[in-house]
Amino acid sequence: MSQTQTQRTEATRHKILMAAFAEFYKNSFQGGSINQIVEAAGITKGALFHHFAGKQELGYAVLDEIIGPILQDRWLTPLANSQDPITDLKLAFRRYIKADIDTGHFNQGCPLNNLAQEMSPLDEGFHQRIDKLYDSWRKTYAAAFTRGIKAGKVRKSVSPRSVATLVVASQMGIWGTGKSSRSKQLMTQAGDAVCEYLDNLKPRP
Amino acid sequence: MSQTQTQRTEATRHKILMAAFAEFYKNSFQGGSINQIVEAAGITKGALFHHFAGKQELGYAVLDEIIGPILQDRWLTPLANSQDPITDLKLAFRRYIKADIDTGHFNQGCPLNNLAQEMSPLDEGFHQRIDKLYDSWRKTYAAAFTRGIKAGKVRKSVSPRSVATLVVASQMGIWGTGKSSRSKQLMTQAGDAVCEYLDNLKPRP
């Protein structure tokens, strides 16, 4: 059951990526230390710089290979074919707010938003990648609202794009509130308010 | 018309604070450089460390003496005695979204939120100061909504605290969206959506 060389190589690369993700999540990108990543991953600088051209490229890879898939998994796939986005969004909100409170992650915020706020204005590569992710996020929600309208689950007067933009922005804000206040109560309160907002988008009887 | 010593002293202190605010706003707190601040302020390290015990204390002072008053001025005072928070909030949103788009500040985000996202989880002094500011922010909105309900301008069924929490969170998200996307359109779109949300809080006829 010994692994092949390619498997071992991929394993160290993955170790580095995971350690980098954790370090950047905890100490931000600029504040995060390469030495710390090396140590946490249990490898050496030689390995790190063999796999990634520099800190910048490592950051890009974390976005592409770790954060992107998480976003997909958490928020895009569940809404991808939804005919009733209000119900499904409320479900996802409740679920992941609870999850992040239980794990304690809520006071570290959203990994994507963290990088976005820190690096988007400073680095073009970050900006492009992050913008792309947020764009697909908004588009997924907007498409779901469009289907919801067609299915009679969402009021016709709502603008899918505007609402999608606001809902995504609200998520940034809710997770940001959790991070800066460290208050579970505030975070759930904000979550409840969003759910109420969403309910108000249903067709009036 | 020569100034007194106290005036000159206060002037250099203020120069340092302004330069620090600009530097932290542009490059974040951890990313911001003391040397850069010294240079931008046109003073020396001796002066800086004479007035502030360290980078940390300088950051605290920026929060207390620069960012706090800006928050007060922009968002708290205008709502302090409002009997019609929906109208007044919509006004403020439209006004300052436009202002930050015109000045180009919109792609640097909100100074308070920037520091909050970066430093709240890392430093207790930052956390406390920031939390206090956000708390007064939410409380001001909540009180305005309470008065709005009494004045018949806001539907009775809304929870002032929940809505206030969400509105503040939305602001974090809207300015965050502007910063990470650099898109004026997205920012105004999100602003419009918030205004619609607020309108839906009016009493139904």
Added chain:
DNA sequence: TGACATACATACCAACTGGTCTGTATCTTA
């Protein structure tokens, strides 16, 4: 006017930063 404090200026420092360079063991492939 003399003593002392305040308000800086400047040279300096240890610690750490991201990054490079060279050496080498291991695997692949002709």
Added chain:
DNA sequence: TAAGATACAGACCAGTTGGTATGTATGTCA
């Protein structure tokens, strides 16, 4: 099996970081 490529290891480096120690000019006040 020889030759080359791959995948690291680890010492090393220049630059920058926040911070300090010392010196000095200028103000204040008894």
